[in-house]
Amino acid sequence: MSTLDNTSLQLPKENPQAEDFLPLLGTDYVELYVGNAKQAAHYYMSAWGFQPLAYAGLETGLKDRVSYVLEQGKIRLILTSPLKPGGEINKHIDSHGDGVKAIALWVDDARHSFNETVKRGAEAYFEPKTLQDGEGEVVLSGIHTYGETVHVFVERKNYKGVFMPGFKAWKPYYQPTNVGLKYVDHMVGNVGWNEMNKWCEFYAKVMGFAQLVSFDDKDISTEYTALMSKVMSNGNGRIKFPINEPADGRKKSQIEEYIEFYNGAGVQHMALATDNIIETVSSLRDRGIEFLTVPASYYEDVLDRVGEIDEDLVPLSELGILIDRDDEGYLLQIFTKPILDRPTMFIEIIQRKGAKSFGKGNFKALFEAIEREQESRGTL
Incomplete structure (x- = not known):
C-alpha cells in the first residue's frame, strides 16, 4: 500500500x-x-x-x-x-x-x-x-x-x-534498517548558460509554479567560480525545484563540470529530509557514504551567525553538518560527494527546524568544499 x-x-x-x-x-x-x-x-x-x-x-x-x-x-x-x-x-x-x-x-x-x-x-x-x-x-x-x-x-x-x-x-530476505529519511524536500536541476530563466518561466507558465527565492553570482561565488539559482515552488510547497545555471568565474564551476560529464542539463541532486540529521548522517557514514567536509574554522563563529540551536555543536562539527537561519527558523544540511562514477549527481540531507530557505549562509563554505573535490579530479 x-x-x-x-x-x-x-x-x-x-x-x-x-x-x-x-x-x-x-x-x-x-x-x-x-x-x-x-x-x-x-x-x-x-x-x-x-x-x-x-x-x-x-x-x-x-x-x-x-x-x-x-x-x-x-x-x-x-x-x-x-x-x-x-x-x-x-x-x-x-x-x-x-x-x-x-x-x-x-x-x-x-x-x-x-x-x-x-x-x-x-x-x-x-x-x-x-x-x-x-x-x-x-x-x-x-x-x-x-x-x-x-x-x-x-x-x-x-x-x-x-x-x-x-x-x-518484492520481499527479499535482506531488508536493512532505514536511516530516518522521510520525504523529498527539493530536487535541483542544472541547466546550461543563460537557460535558468527559460526553465523558471516554463515552471511558472506550464505548471503554475512561482519563484520562492533567487540567488545571483554575488550570493553563490568563491574566489574561482560562481553560479546563479532560482527556486520554483508549487502552491502547497511540497514540490520545490531550484534551477541552477553557470556564471562567469575564473575557473570551471561545478555546474559546468556537471554539464560536461552529464552531457547536458539534468538533475544535480535530491535533497532528502530527516527529523534527526545527526542520527541519519552517522548511520550513513557508518554505511560508507562520503560527505563533503568544511574546515574546522567554520564552526568557530557559526553560532554567532545563526544564534542558538537545539543541537550540540560538537557532533555537528564532527560530522561536518552545516547550519543556517532565516526569519522562520534554522536548518541543518550536509552534502555527499558524487554518488556515481561521473561527477554528476549527489544527495543532500536536510533537517528543517522552521526554516524554509536553502542555506544561503553556507554557500561559500559549501562551494569551496566542492572546488577542493573538483581540484582533486583535475576539473576545476
Missing part, C-alpha cells in the same frame, strides 16, 4: 503567488536509469536504508527492461535497467551515465494535468494511459522538461496494490 495519503488535499497554500492549477500533491517517485538495477538496488538498500517494495522484469512479462522499486518514508526510487541493446534506456545511460530520468508527481487527475500543461506549451512525453490489475487502476501521463528529464503525472486514487499494475511485491 502506498505511504502517500490524501492529507495534502487540505494543505494550506504556502506559496500564494503560485497558480497551482494542476494541483500537485507530492513527489510520487524518482526513476533513475542505471547500468545495473540489481546492484544499484543493493547499494540504495545497504548504504541508504531503502526498503524493497516492488519489482518488474522478465518474471512479470517485461522483455526490454527491469525495475526495482525502493521506499523509505515517503520517498520512492525506481531503478531501471535495459535487458537488451539499443533503445531509449541504453541511449540515456550511454549519454549521461546513471541519472534521474523521471520526477513523478502525484496528482488527483493525470489526464487533467497532462491537458493543462500541454495546452500551456509543454512537450508531451506520453499521452494519458490507464494501467489496470486486480487491485485497481493507475493513470499516467508525461511531459518533457530540461534536458532529457521528464515529469510523469501519477493518479493512483483508485489503486490499492503495492505500487502500480505491472509490478509485483
